[in-house]
Amino acid sequence: MIEVSQLTRVFRTYKKLPGFWGGVKGLVKRDFEETAAAKDISFSIQEGEFVGFLGPNGAGKTTTLKMLSGLIHPTSGRARVAGFDPTKRENAYRRLFALVLGQKNQLWWDLPAIESFNLLRAIYAIPADQYKTTLDELVALLDVGKKLNVMVRELSLGERMKMELIAALLHRPRVLFLDEPTIGLDVVSQKAVRSFLRDYNRRHRVTILLTSHYMADIKELCERVVVIHKGSKIYDGPLDRLESSGGAKKKIISFIPAAGGAFPETWQSGFATGTTRNDEGKFTLCVPGDKVVAVSQEILGTGPVADITIEDVPLEDVIAELFNAQA
Numbered sequence: 001m002i003e004v005s006q007l008t009r010v011f012r013t014y015k016k017l018p019g020f021w022g023g024v025k026g027l028v029k030r031d032f033e034e035t036a037a038a039k040d041i042s043f044s045i046q047e048g049e050f051v052g053f054l055g056p057n058g059a060g061k062t063t064t065l066k067m068l069s070g071l072i073h074p075t076s077g078r079a080r081v082a083g084f085d086p087t088k089r090e091n092a093y094r095r096l097f098a099l100v101l102g103q104k105n106q107l108w109w110d111l112p113a114i115e116s117f118n119l120l121r122a123i124y125a126i127p128a129d130q131y132k133t134t135l136d137e138l139v140a141l142l143d144v145g146k147k148l149n150v151m152v153r154e155l156s157l158g159e160r161m162k163m164e165l166i167a168a169l170l171h172r173p174r175v176l177f178l179d180e181p182t183i184g185l186d187v188v189s190q191k192a193v194r195s196f197l198r199d200y201n202r203r204h205r206v207t208i209l210l211t212s213h214y215m216a217d218i219k220e221l222c223e224r225v226v227v228i229h230k231g232s233k234i235y236d237g238p239l240d241r242l243e244s245s246g247g248a249k250k251k252i253i254s255f256i257p258a259a260g261g262a263f264p265e266t267w268q269s270g271f272a273t274g275t276t277r278n279d280e281g282k283f284t285l286c287v288p289g290d291k292v293v294a295v296s297q298e299i300l301g302t303g304p305v306a307d308i309t310i311e312d313v314p315l316e317d318v319i320a321e322l323f324n325a326q327a
């Protein structure tokens with residue numbers, strides 16, 4: 001459904017020297033600074049896949065999604081979505097995809113959402129019965145029936161995001177580019193948007209490329225992730241393989257010693273790669289997967305503990321490790 005091959009986008013920005021004379025020099029000779037926001041990115045996505053697109057701030061995620069949407073042109077390389085070249089901005093392509101930018105408002109601010117939806121119906125020439133069915137389904141799934149007549153600027157952030165999603169889906173796109181659709185939402189709204197997206201993807205087999213800085217979104221929705229760093233792709237594959245990368249799968253063991261002082265503040269485990277102690281006296285250890293039993297025995301053999309937990313390394317940390325290894 002989506003084929004991206006060696007997609008590259010270089011941004012040219014003027015570098016102005018500081019001060020008055022810097023400005024004057026700039027009139028004569030302009031210094032450019034070139035940033036490759038995307039460098040030789042290639043991947044392909046099958047119909048119906050829900051792929052997470054990850055990377056730190058400035059990695060090039062939005063730039064790539066904008067190229068896929070035809071909003072900006074690649075400097076080199078090419079993209080095809082359902083056979084279309086996005087740069088041509090054909091009408092048939094516009095009907096096929098939707099781009100949702102969580103950072104940007106796409107609805108008319110001074111109109112109730114329902115009026116924006118009616119305008120979109122006219123723009124996309126959506127047949128009346130199809131429009132009604134789609135709108136009813138979306139409104140029910142997102143539970144915003146009571147808010148349709150409220151001016152968009154008076155909606156809460158979460159309600160507005162739900163309306164943005166409805167607006168994006170009214171013309172029943174087959175491909176969705178979602179750029180941080182849950183940004184700034186509280187935990188409850190994030191969950192609502194997430195479960196909506198999961199349902200919607202399954203129900204209609206739409207292809208979705210999602211960026212989010214919230215790992216919960218990615219974990220819950222995407223089996224596959226593409227990770228970019230400084231414009232280049234550094235990982236493409238199953239999320240669980242990413243989570244277990246970095247040699248043997250690591251675990252985090254935390255424990256609180258029982259009163260009695262068998263654990264000095266400087267206590268270290270012989271097997272763990274790192275041991276830290278917080279102000280409340282809780283020890284946290286990062287342990288290779290095959291040493292979990294040995295370390296647990298070591299802890300319990302040293303002295304009584306009030307509480308002990310064994311958890312997976314947070315995905316954020318695994319990804320940060322991946323970035324650091326590339327830096």
Ligand SMILES: Nc1ncnc2c1ncn2[C@@H]1O[C@H](COP(=O)(O)OP(=O)(O)OP(=O)(O)O)[C@@H](O)[C@H]1O
Pocket residue numbers: 011012013035036037055056057058059060061062063064
């Ligand atoms: N219009 C532009 N002109 C110049 N540079 C740009 C432009 N748009 C993006 N960039 C630069 O390209 C790089 C990638 O930006 P992009 O917005 O794609 O990152 P991102 O991965 O979406 O980051 P974030 O997680 O912060 O949204 C950044 O260094 C950014 O400053």
Ligand SMILES: [Mg+2]
Pocket residue numbers: 061062063179
């Ligand atoms: Mg971005």
